[in-house]
Amino acid sequence: MARPPFLARLAAGAAVYAAEEARKLPGAVVKLPMTALSSTAQNAMHLQQFITSLAIKGDTALSRWTDQPVEQPEWATFDDDEPTTSNTTPGRFALYSMPPTAATAPVNGSDRSTVAEPAVAERIDYASLTLAQLRARLPDISAPELAELLAYEEVTLARAPFVTMLTNRIATATAT
Numbered sequence: 629m630a631r632p633p634f635l636a637r638l639a640a641g642a643a644v645y646a647a648e649e650a651r652k653l654p655g656a657v658v659k660l661p662m663t664a665l666s667s668t669a670q671n672a673m674h675l676q677q678f679i680t681s682l683a684i685k686g687d688t689a690l691s692r693w694t695d696q697p698v699e700q701p702e703w704a705t706f707d708d709d710e711p712t713t714s715n716t717t718p719g720r721f722a723l724y725s726m727p728p729t730a731a732t733a734p735v736n737g738s739d740r741s742t743v744a745e746p747a748v749a750e751r752i753d754y755a756s757l758t759l760a761q762l763r764a765r766l767p768d769i770s771a772p773e774l775a776e777l778l779a780y781e782e783v784t785l786a787r788a789p790f791v792t793m794l795t796n797r798i799a800t801a802t803a804t
Contacts, residue, residue, distance in 0.1 A: 743780065743783050743784055745780065746773070746776040746777065746779075746780050747776075748769060748773040748776055748777060749776075749777060749780055752765050752769070754777065754780075759789055759790060759793065762790065762793065763793060766793070766797045769797075770801070771798055771801040771802050774794055774797055774798045774801060775798060777794055778791065778794040778795060778798065781794060
């Protein structure tokens with residue numbers, strides 16, 4: 629069978645395309661107002677962004693000649709800008725994120741300066757560890773060394789979360 633000429637095939641394809649698009653027309657008419665509104669809003673936003681970028685470039689160019697400091701609005705405050713007071717508490721997660729502070733009062737009736745730091749504490753730099761950092765190092769410490777750390781913690785700082793964590797880890801290490 630011979631193929632129809634190209635122009636005939638092109639005309640038939642155009643007719644089928646027109647029929648398919650005509651079937652889609654009722655759905656497209658319903659969507660048309662929303663599509664028009666969203667396109668208008670999008671174009672308006674692009675225009676605003678372009679105008680703002682031009683203003684920023686103008687500020688940068690003019691600041692070279694005016695030598696005016698960059699203004700910071702009154703409402704733009706940051707945590708670093710606020711004055712700190714001496715009675716502020718570090719927060720509820722302080723034990724997890726802050727290294728221990730050296731206190732001078734004796735705990736359990738002993739003087740901290742006379743308590744010898746165990747070798748394991750020196751090896752892992754126990755004095756500067758946060759609770760999270762200690763938790764990460766616990767799997768590498770043996771049960772006897774954990775007992776030494778627990779005894780050292782109870783005599784020195786006696787921080788409840790540290791004591792609890794060391795006690796639980798000792799129970800887990802000796803149970804296996």
